[in-house]
Amino acid sequence: MVAGHPSQLPTDAEELARCLADPEWRLFSGCLYQIIVKGEPVKDADGNEIDEGESFVQPFKPNQAQRRFIKRLWHRNLILKARQLGFTTLIAIMWLDHALFNGNQRCGMIAQDRETAESIFRDKVVFAYDHLPEEIRERFPLARASTKELLFAHNNSSIRVATSVRGGTIHRLHVSEFGKICAKFPHKAEEVVTGSFQAVPQSGIIVVESTAEGTDGEFYKMCQRAQALVAGKTLLTRSQYRFHFYAWWQDPSYTMDPAGVPISDELHDYFNGIEADSGCKIDQGQRAWYTEKQRNDFAGAEERMWREYPSTPGEAFQQSTMGNYFAKEIAYLRKRGGITQVPVLDLPVYTFWDIGRKDGTAIWFMQRLRQEDRFIGYFEDHNADLRAYAVELQRRGFVYGMHFLPHDAGHQRLSDTNKSTRQMLQDLLPGHGFYVLPPITELMTGIYQTRKHLKTAWFDIDATAQGIERLTNYKKKWSTAEARYLDNKPEKSNGCSEGADAFRQYAQATELGLLDSLTNNRGYQEAPTPTCY
Structure with missing residues (x-):
C-alpha cells in the first residue's frame, strides 16, 4: 500500500477521482x-x-x-x-x-x-x-x-x-x-x-x-x-x-534453504569478492540458490550463468576462459601486442586449411618475414564446395608459396572423379603447390604444438578478427557425468573447431620445419616444393 492511499478500490466518488488522478496510487496500490x-x-x-x-x-x-x-x-x-x-x-x-x-x-x-x-x-x-x-x-x-x-x-x-x-x-x-x-x-x-x-x-x-x-x-x-x-x-x-x-542478488526471491547444499571455497571467494566490490551482503540462502542454479542449469558454461544472472555489469558480458585450450596463450598474445595492424608485404603467402563438408572449411593466410610469422587473413565458409574456396584464393590476388592441407585431404573420395581433395584443388588451381600434412595420433600433441607457436605469431587485428575469435573460444567438451572438461574432446557446437584445426596445421608445419625449408631469413622462397604425401 502507498502511504496515504487506500489499498482497496474506494467506494466514495470523490476519493476514487482523487486516487485515479494519482499515477503512484494507480501503479502501487494493487487496486x-x-x-x-x-x-x-x-x-x-x-x-x-x-x-x-x-x-x-x-x-x-x-x-x-x-x-x-x-x-x-x-x-x-x-x-x-x-x-x-x-x-x-x-x-x-x-x-x-x-x-x-x-x-x-x-x-x-x-x-x-x-x-x-x-x-x-x-x-x-x-x-x-x-x-x-x-x-x-x-x-x-x-x-x-x-x-x-x-x-x-x-x-x-x-x-x-x-x-x-x-x-x-x-x-x-x-x-x-x-x-x-x-x-x-x-x-x-x-x-x-x-x-x-x-x-x-x-x-x-x-x-x-x-x-x-x-x-x-x-x-x-x-x-x-x-x-x-x-x-x-x-x-x-x-x-x-x-x-x-x-543483479541477481538484488531479487529477494533468489534464495533457498542452504541446508544440504555444498558450496565450494572457490564460490565463497567469488561471493565475498562481489560483496566487497558492490557493497552488498549475499547471505547463505542466496549463495545456496546461486550454487544450485549454476550446478544444475549451467555446469560447464560459466559465461551463460554470468549472462543470465550477472552479479556486476562487467560480468554480464564476460566470456569464460575455463576449458579454453588457448586461454593463456591468447592472453599473452594480447599483452605483448601480437594482435595489431599487420601490413601485406610483397612476399609469398602460405595458407593452412581445415576442410570439411557439413562442418565447414577454414583457411589462414600467412607471410613470413625473417623469423616473424605474420597472419594477414582468415576465411571460413559452410556448405560450399572446393570451387568457392579456389575463387576466394584467386580473388585475394596473392602470390602463394604453398597450401598446407590436413592429412585426410590426400584420401581418395568415392565420387564421379574418385579424386582426393588435394587432387581436386590442384585441378582448380593449376600451378599452385599443395602439401598434405601427416596425421597426429594424439589431439593434445597438436594442441601443445599450437600453444608453442601461437604465442610468437603476429595477427592483423581486422583481417583475422574472426579467426582470433575462433582460437579464443576453442573449448574442451564438458562431461556432465564426470563434472569436468575433457582434454582430448573439443566442443564442436560453438563453431570454433574448424578455425582452430586450420591453425593447428600451421603449428604442425612449423614444428616439422617445412616453412623453414621454403623460406630463408629474408622471407623469399628458397627451397623446392616439398613432396606431397
Whole structure:
C-alpha cells in the first residue's frame, strides 16, 4: 500500500477521482491492474524441465527492482538485468496506464519475434485491461482492438506490441530483450535504432532492456556508452541513456534453504569478492540458490550463468576462459601486442586449411618475414564446395608459396572423379603447390604444438578478427557425468573447431620445419616444393 492511499478500490466518488488522478496510487496500490504470474517450473532429476509450472493471477504491485527503476526513470533508459525480474510486465502496465489516463498518446512495445510480441500483448496488455475493475473499465471503452493494438475511444490513445514500431510519433517506446534482437536479427536491430528510436521525441520515453548477449551488436555498445556516462558522473541530456543495472542478488526471491547444499571455497571467494566490490551482503540462502542454479542449469558454461544472472555489469558480458585450450596463450598474445595492424608485404603467402563438408572449411593466410610469422587473413565458409574456396584464393590476388592441407585431404573420395581433395584443388588451381600434412595420433600433441607457436605469431587485428575469435573460444567438451572438461574432446557446437584445426596445421608445419625449408631469413622462397604425401 502507498502511504496515504487506500489499498482497496474506494467506494466514495470523490476519493476514487482523487486516487485515479494519482499515477503512484494507480501503479502501487494493487487496486487496478492484475497480472499473470508463472510458478517455478518442475524439473526431473537431471535438471530437465518437464512442466512449465502453474500460473496464477495476482494484483500488480512493483517489486523492489521495479520500484527502483520507476524512481530513476529518465527520458532514455537502458536496463541490463538478471532474468525474471519482471521489467516487461512493469513496462506493459506503465504504458497501458499512460495510454488510459493521457489523451492522444502512442505507446509501443517491440519484441524479438512475432510469437513473443503476441504473448506480451495477450498476457500482459490485454489481460491487464480486461481485468480492470468493471466500473473502471467502463470509463475506458475501446474504439478498436486487433491482435497487436488497443485504441481507446475516450481519448484517442493507443498501445501496440509488435516486432517493429515506426511511422508517426511514439510517445512511449519499450524494446524487450534488445540484446537477443541484436544477436539474432541484426537487420532488425538496425531498423529499431534508425526507425523506432527516431520516432520518439526528446520529451518522450524510451526503455531498452535485456539480459546480455555477447559483446557484438548495438545493445553492448549502448551499455558501454551509458556506463561511461555513469563513470564520468555526467549530467545527462534528454537524448542520453541512463544506465540501470539489476543483479541477481538484488531479487529477494533468489534464495533457498542452504541446508544440504555444498558450496565450494572457490564460490565463497567469488561471493565475498562481489560483496566487497558492490557493497552488498549475499547471505547463505542466496549463495545456496546461486550454487544450485549454476550446478544444475549451467555446469560447464560459466559465461551463460554470468549472462543470465550477472552479479556486476562487467560480468554480464564476460566470456569464460575455463576449458579454453588457448586461454593463456591468447592472453599473452594480447599483452605483448601480437594482435595489431599487420601490413601485406610483397612476399609469398602460405595458407593452412581445415576442410570439411557439413562442418565447414577454414583457411589462414600467412607471410613470413625473417623469423616473424605474420597472419594477414582468415576465411571460413559452410556448405560450399572446393570451387568457392579456389575463387576466394584467386580473388585475394596473392602470390602463394604453398597450401598446407590436413592429412585426410590426400584420401581418395568415392565420387564421379574418385579424386582426393588435394587432387581436386590442384585441378582448380593449376600451378599452385599443395602439401598434405601427416596425421597426429594424439589431439593434445597438436594442441601443445599450437600453444608453442601461437604465442610468437603476429595477427592483423581486422583481417583475422574472426579467426582470433575462433582460437579464443576453442573449448574442451564438458562431461556432465564426470563434472569436468575433457582434454582430448573439443566442443564442436560453438563453431570454433574448424578455425582452430586450420591453425593447428600451421603449428604442425612449423614444428616439422617445412616453412623453414621454403623460406630463408629474408622471407623469399628458397627451397623446392616439398613432396606431397
